Amino acid sequence: MQNQSQQQAYDRGTTIFSPDGRLYQVEYAREAVKRGTGSVGVRTPDGVVIAANRSVRSPLMEQSSVEKIHQVDDHVGIASAGHVADARKLVDVARRRAQTEQLRYGETISVETLTRSVTDHIQEYTQTGGARPFGVALLVAGVEHGEPRLFETDPSGTDYEWQAVAIGGGREDSQAYLEENYSQEIDLDGGIELALGALAATSEDDLTADDVEVATVPVDTETYEAVPRDDLEGILDEVSFDE
Numbered sequence: 001m002q003n004q005s006q007q008q009a010y011d012r013g014t015t016i017f018s019p020d021g022r023l024y025q026v027e028y029a030r031e032a033v034k035r036g037t038g039s040v041g042v043r044t045p046d047g048v049v050i051a052a053n054r055s056v057r058s059p060l061m062e063q064s065s066v067e068k069i070h071q072v073d074d075h076v077g078i079a080s081a082g083h084v085a086d087a088r089k090l091v092d093v094a095r096r097r098a099q100t101e102q103l104r105y106g107e108t109i110s111v112e113t114l115t116r117s118v119t120d121h122i123q124e125y126t127q128t129g130g131a132r133p134f135g136v137a138l139l140v141a142g143v144e145h146g147e148p149r150l151f152e153t154d155p156s157g158t159d160y161e162w163q164a165v166a167i168g169g170g171r172e173d174s175q176a177y178l179e180e181n182y183s184q185e186i187d188l189d190g191g192i193e194l195a196l197g198a199l200a201a202t203s204e205d206d207l208t209a210d211d212v213e214v215a216t217v218p219v220d221t222e223t224y225e226a227v228p229r230d231d232l233e234g235i236l237d238e239v240s241f242d243e
Helices: 002-012 024-034 084-105 111-124 171-181 188-200 229-238
Strands: 039-044 047-053 069-073 076-082 136-144 147-153 159-161 164-167 212-218
Touching (some): 024 076, 039 136, 039 147, 047 136, 047 147, 084 136, 111 136, 111 147, 164 171, 164 188, 188 212
Antiparallel strands (some): 039 047, 136 147
């Protein structure tokens, strides 16, 4: 009984390490990410792609109100998996950081610097009393000086750079699909198809344009672009995904 009560004390303490060096609240935040719908990022020589599977709970719900991908700056987009409200808060943090860089220095912020600012903010909530960790993971994608960049953030406040990565529900299946089919020579259109295939690998039904959001940041323009629904319909009609 005593051991159980000690376990509960570490469990409830947001900022307390357990004897084996674990922060249980951070681990629970990671579980919240796994319960979210999946998002995928793909880096190609021609630019970077982010795609997200969005869940519309009712036919009466406005699809445009379900946001999984956000534009942060002209050259950066963010996709999320986990608690949507937490994602919106971190997107606001990223937008303010990008605007501050532009106003203070007269230049756009680098993708890596922006990601590190967001993860620094996330990390503070793993060591602050009276607060909880953010139950969301992000994919930060953009182009800086002609170089595509793709980062993942973790509820612990750690960031990782990837060539292709999946977060959220069904990550294992999506990541396996990416590892099997990714090539460093694919173009931007191939990156879109690969990202959609990774999302389809976790779906029991056929993927439709209503189920997903996709955005790109091409190298030639270095500008965030949302892929129109009609274009997504055309891609999904033409491509057969092997699950």
